[in-house]
Amino acid sequence: MNWLRFSVLILLNTLLVSCSKFGAQYALAPEQNTFRQSATAVSNKLDILWVVDNSSSMGDDQQNLANNFKSFISSFVLKKYDFQLAVVPTDSYKGAFLGNPDTARFRGKDGTTSPAVSVITPLFENAIEIFQDNVLQGAMGSGDERAFQSMHYSLSSDLNSGFVRENSFLAIIIVSDEDDFSHDSSEAVAEYDNPNLHSISQYVSFLSDLTGSTPSIRRFSVSAMAIFDESCLGANEYGYLGIRYKEMIDATGGILGSICDDFSSTLNAIQNRIAELSTQFYLSREPRQESIVVAVDGTPVPRDLLNGWSYSSESNSIVFHGSYIPAQDSIIKVNFDPLAAK
Secondary structure (H helix, E strand, O other), rough: OOOOOOOEOOOOOOOEEEEEEEEEEOOOOOOEEEEEEOOOOOHHHHEEEEEEEEOOOHHHHHHHHHHHHEEEEEEEOOOOOOOEEEEEOOHHHHHHHOOOOOOOOOOHHHHOOOOOOOOOOOOOOOHHHHHHHHHOOOOOOOOOOOOHHHHHHHHHHHHOOOOOOOOEEEEEHHHHHHOOEOOOOOOOOOOOOOOOOOOOOHHHHHHHHHHHOOOOOOOEEEEEEOOHHHHHHHHOOOOOOOOOHHHHHHHHHEEEOOOOOOOOHHHEEEEEEEEHHOOEEEEEOOOOOHHHHEOOOOEOOOOOOOOOOEEOOOOOEEEEEHHHHOOOEEEEEEEEOOOOOO
């Protein structure tokens, strides 16, 4: 769960009963859940894997990503998230067919498997500059892009063990101008009716198992900067619509962003979504939604999907949005009336 210290104060642990001519009446005592946002809490640990297309058409897009990276990382740095960043190309899967496990390694500039820094953390004063180098994977890679298979191959490799940490939130971000066609053979087959095409659900299951997610608490998301409309497709001679990327995004709550749009805005949107999904506070009981009152460091927070808090009935949690996403060491208090007795 997303807290270092968790306490539940129950003002009255029995039902209050009064008699009247109408019979017994019951009232449930209110509850208060108190959380501390800290670097050792689930919500502050982010493991972010970038899967970057390194085919011949992607040089400009890689540079665009590097130039606008500050739009993505600035808020995580400001709020002192405990993040890790790594990069793999969309053809790293090839080692599985070539008997070369080294291709699973996280990469540096131009795809090198032995960069000075392969996992970037806040401990590096020049973290932004390191990422800007590492994301430039070059344009000499395979045109048989398999983002999902490359993600799986890298995250399953012992060479990258420890990257996905216990109780962290895993964010996958794909940058490509072609769709994913992961399948069981080494042959390039860019066909949606390929009987060997891997299903989206098998990759969702892989990520769920890897992160220890449950049906109510998902600890991962997949976002993509790709081609999602005919206008953008027309501007990319060798592109494909990101049909399977969209399916994965819909299944995991990520962000769909176009490589034809402003990279700064898209990266900021992805950053916001990761912060929202990773910073959830799970309540001890199901609340009456109209009774929920939320405060951060003693200041009331409005109920607002864009800039405030919202309640997720699916996970029974409070989710923060916009400028109200708590920084490290914040104290979050949630008062509510429970919906039912224990």
